[in-house]
Amino acid sequence: MIFDIKMDFTCKARFVARGHVTDPLSLITYASVVLMDSVRIALLIAALNSMQILGADAQNAYLNAPLREKEYTTCGPEFGNLMEGCYAIIV
Numbered sequence: 001m002i003f004d005i006k007m008d009f010t011c012k013a014r015f016v017a018r019g020h021v022t023d024p025l026s027l028i029t030y031a032s033v034v035l036m037d038s039v040r041i042a043l044l045i046a047a048l049n050s051m052q053i054l055g056a057d058a059q060n061a062y063l064n065a066p067l068r069e070k071e072y073t074t075c076g077p078e079f080g081n082l083m084e085g086c087y088a089i090i091v
Contacts, residue, residue, distance in 0.1 A: 002014045002015075005042065007038075013078070015073065015090065067090065067091070070089070071089075071090040072087050072088060072089050072090060073087070073088050073090065074086070074087060074088075075087070075088050
């Protein structure tokens with residue numbers, strides 16, 4: 001899972017399944033760089049709200065690449081009580 005907080009403080013999560021084994025398309029290989037001020041502001045907001053800070057690096061996450069294999073995951077608590085523990089097929 002890739003979790004992100006956008007500049008307007010909305011949260012976004014994406015699931016990347018075996019993205020490291022697909023060939024990249026030339027149209028979706030843009031890599032942005034975060035400004036140091038943005039990182040400092042995010043850390044300040046996290047500290048003021050007593051939030052735990054975790055770091056991760058997802059490389060080669062091609063979100064628009066088609067899957068060649070059938071992939072699935074088990075839904076966790078973030079999917080709600082109704083879906084928790086169920087299987088989800090990734091298309």
